[in-house]
Amino acid sequence: MKKLFILIALVAITGSTFAQAVDLRRKIEVSGIAEKEVTPDIINVSISLQEYLDGKKKITIDQLESQLESAVKEAGMPKEDFTINSVSAWNNTWNKKKTPDFLASKQYLIKFHDLNKYNQILNKVDPKGIQSTNIESFDYSKMTDLKKELKIQALLAAKEKAGYLLASINDKVGDAISITEVDNGNYQAPRPMMYANKALMANAAPAESDIDFKTIKLSFQINAVFEIVNK
Structure with a gap:
């Protein structure tokens, strides 16, 4: 009998702990993206x-x-x-x-x-x-500042998206529950080439450069979970 009481007590404690661990808040998960192109300096x-x-x-x-x-x-x-x-x-x-x-x-x-x-x-x-x-x-000399700016913009875009989606069902955005940065901030700039052929340059000065430098494009995505609250 004593063993039965101990077993029942353990089950009750486990059930109580499980109930406390379950997050019963209503949530919405959205993503925001921010992009920008800059000319390399x-x-x-x-x-x-x-x-x-x-x-x-x-x-x-x-x-x-x-x-x-x-x-x-x-x-x-x-x-x-x-x-x-x-x-x-x-x-x-x-x-x-x-x-x-x-x-x-x-x-x-x-x-x-x-x-x-x-x-x-x-x-x-x-x-x-x-x-x-x-x-x-x-x-790009201001790359660090630009990355920070884009990450913030991506997070704000995620919150804005959650806002208008919830507004359509008469709910509103609450506090952020989790914020996840998607590691897609890497960029690869184009690599135009200049080649000065020695034979062609033998009797001429270097020609004027007519290279058209394309921009560097950066893109960041933030995934966020917000609590849903009633209006």
Whole structure:
């Protein structure tokens, strides 16, 4: 009999605990989305310089690098925005019959906040020494603030949606019960390319850039659960 009373007591306690754990509030679950497109204001461009032979005279990588460094400095760009990416040397097969010398090359990375300076810089470098240029990546300087702004807008959009849905059945939105951020805030900017062919540039200065930079698009989604209250 004693064991029976203990069992009944345990069942009663378990039932009471279960009843307390059940959330009997009326709820509505909705999602909100906020999107925005921005024009990238940071463009990382790689520039590859290569030694070449002008008759019997070699135009060295040091000479080309000095021209590029001076051009970057004259453009008013900070030192930290101009770095060396890689250094290499190989036997140029095109000139192999004329000379067995190895021709060195260097690749530099320049962070542009104003792409108009691109032409300004390349116009001051020997065009025969420019092997190629390439846009490596884009970024937006106020990305962190923009992400915060979009997340807030997405949450407000979710609450607004809950509001007009409930209004149609004469109810209204109560407090938020849960808020979940959907991890879809990653973005991928387009990567237009610039390539300066050495042969074409041999007798001409770098052409004006006509690249149309597409915008970076960000999108955030927030899922939220709100309590339903009577009007």
